[in-house]
Amino acid sequence: MGDLTADRLQVGIGASEHSDGREAGAAAARAACADLNGRRPDLVLVFASVRYDLAAVLAGINSVTGGAPLAGASSSGHLHAGTLTQPGEGLAVLALASTDYRFGVASVTEVGANSFHAGRELARAARTAAGTDRLPHEALLVLSDGLTGDQQELLNGIHRVTGVAVPVVGGAAGDDRRLARTYVMRDGEVFSDAAVAVWIGSPRPLTVVSGHGWQPTGLPLLVTGVDGPVVREISGRPALEVYREHFRFDNPMCEIPSDRDGGYHSAHAFGLIQPDGQLLIRGAFVDDEGQLRTFAPLPAYAAVQVVSCGPDDLLDVGDATLADALDGADASVALVFSCVARLDILAGRSAEEAQRLQKIAGEVPTFGFYTYGEFARTTSVVGYHNATIAAVIL
Structure with missing residues (x-):
C-alpha cells in the first residue's frame, strides 16, 4: 500500500481479531510491516477494542516493530482499507516509514485535573520529540481519554503552543x-486520564478537514440554565421539553429510548452556533435520572439549534469530507476519525461508511477509528466536535 519509493511515505496496515491480545497485536504488526519494504517503521498507530489486555497488545506489536514510536487508543470500532470492525472486536495497526516525515510522540497524564495545562504540556513535549529539524508543514495528531477532562480545554492548551499555524486532528x-473507562497508548504503556499526541512534520501540506451533515430543525434557541454537561433550561423552559419539541417526527429515530445507555445517541443533537454561522455539534442524551446531557458542556447563554440527520446525510458528508481532504493532495494514507454516534445512526448500514470512504480514496488506503469525540482544529481555537467525521491526508 502506498508509494514505496525511498523518499515517500511507506504505508502498511494490518488487522487481527485473534482472541489473545499479544497474538493479535503481533499478527497485525507483521501484516503492517510486511508492506514497508524491509524498513523499520518510524511511527506505529494502533486502535483496539477494550476487550483486550492492551498491555499485551502493545507487547505483541513491539515484538515485531522493535519498539518503534507508537501511539494508540481504545476504540468503539475501527476502519481500515474499506473494512469496518464493529465495536467489541479486534484491533488494527498502521505502520509508517519515511525519510521525508518527522514524528514526535508524547503523552501526559492527569488530564482531568487541569485539561488546559495538560494540553499545553502535551504539545510542547510532542514538538520536542519531533526534533529540531523542522519541516515546512506540521500538524498535531491527538488521542485523548474519552471520558475524562474537558476536551475543548485540552485543545485550548494545545493552541497556546501551536497557534493557528499547526492544525490539530484526532x-x-x-x-x-460501555462508557466505563477509555485508554490511550504510547510505546509500551497504557494510560487512562491521559492524552497522547504525535507531532507530524511533512514536506507537503497537511490539511485537516471535518464535516457533520446535521441540519437544524428549528430557529435558534438560548441556553439559559446549565450545570456542567447537564442542560437544565432552554429559553427559560425545561430543556428536555424544548428539545423534544424540535424533533423531526417523520424520523423513526426521533425518540430517545429509556432502555438504552448513555452510549446511545439519537438522531438529534445540539448545534452550537459559531460566530461565522457554522454549527459545532454537541451530542445529547438522557441519563438514568431523566436529565438532558451533552458530551461537552454548552456555555451558559450560548445560542444553539436542535439538529437532526439520517444515514444518507452522514454517508454523503463523509464522502464530501474525504474528497475535500484528498483534493490536490499527494496522498499516501487517509487518517479518519468518525464518531460512534454516526455508527449508531447508520445502524444496519454501518459498513457502508468504511466502504464508501475507501471508494473515494481509490488506491490510497484509509485508516481510523470510531471515537467519543473528534478533534479538527484549523483556523480557530475551537475544534472539539461530536457526531462529526474528521480527516487528514499524509
Whole structure:
C-alpha cells in the first residue's frame, strides 16, 4: 500500500481479531510491516477494542516493530482499507516509514485535573520529540481519554503552543460503547486520564478537514440554565421539553429510548452556533435520572439549534469530507476519525461508511477509528466536535 519509493511515505496496515491480545497485536504488526519494504517503521498507530489486555497488545506489536514510536487508543470500532470492525472486536495497526516525515510522540497524564495545562504540556513535549529539524508543514495528531477532562480545554492548551499555524486532528478514545473507562497508548504503556499526541512534520501540506451533515430543525434557541454537561433550561423552559419539541417526527429515530445507555445517541443533537454561522455539534442524551446531557458542556447563554440527520446525510458528508481532504493532495494514507454516534445512526448500514470512504480514496488506503469525540482544529481555537467525521491526508 502506498508509494514505496525511498523518499515517500511507506504505508502498511494490518488487522487481527485473534482472541489473545499479544497474538493479535503481533499478527497485525507483521501484516503492517510486511508492506514497508524491509524498513523499520518510524511511527506505529494502533486502535483496539477494550476487550483486550492492551498491555499485551502493545507487547505483541513491539515484538515485531522493535519498539518503534507508537501511539494508540481504545476504540468503539475501527476502519481500515474499506473494512469496518464493529465495536467489541479486534484491533488494527498502521505502520509508517519515511525519510521525508518527522514524528514526535508524547503523552501526559492527569488530564482531568487541569485539561488546559495538560494540553499545553502535551504539545510542547510532542514538538520536542519531533526534533529540531523542522519541516515546512506540521500538524498535531491527538488521542485523548474519552471520558475524562474537558476536551475543548485540552485543545485550548494545545493552541497556546501551536497557534493557528499547526492544525490539530484526532479523536477521543472509546470503550465499545460501555462508557466505563477509555485508554490511550504510547510505546509500551497504557494510560487512562491521559492524552497522547504525535507531532507530524511533512514536506507537503497537511490539511485537516471535518464535516457533520446535521441540519437544524428549528430557529435558534438560548441556553439559559446549565450545570456542567447537564442542560437544565432552554429559553427559560425545561430543556428536555424544548428539545423534544424540535424533533423531526417523520424520523423513526426521533425518540430517545429509556432502555438504552448513555452510549446511545439519537438522531438529534445540539448545534452550537459559531460566530461565522457554522454549527459545532454537541451530542445529547438522557441519563438514568431523566436529565438532558451533552458530551461537552454548552456555555451558559450560548445560542444553539436542535439538529437532526439520517444515514444518507452522514454517508454523503463523509464522502464530501474525504474528497475535500484528498483534493490536490499527494496522498499516501487517509487518517479518519468518525464518531460512534454516526455508527449508531447508520445502524444496519454501518459498513457502508468504511466502504464508501475507501471508494473515494481509490488506491490510497484509509485508516481510523470510531471515537467519543473528534478533534479538527484549523483556523480557530475551537475544534472539539461530536457526531462529526474528521480527516487528514499524509
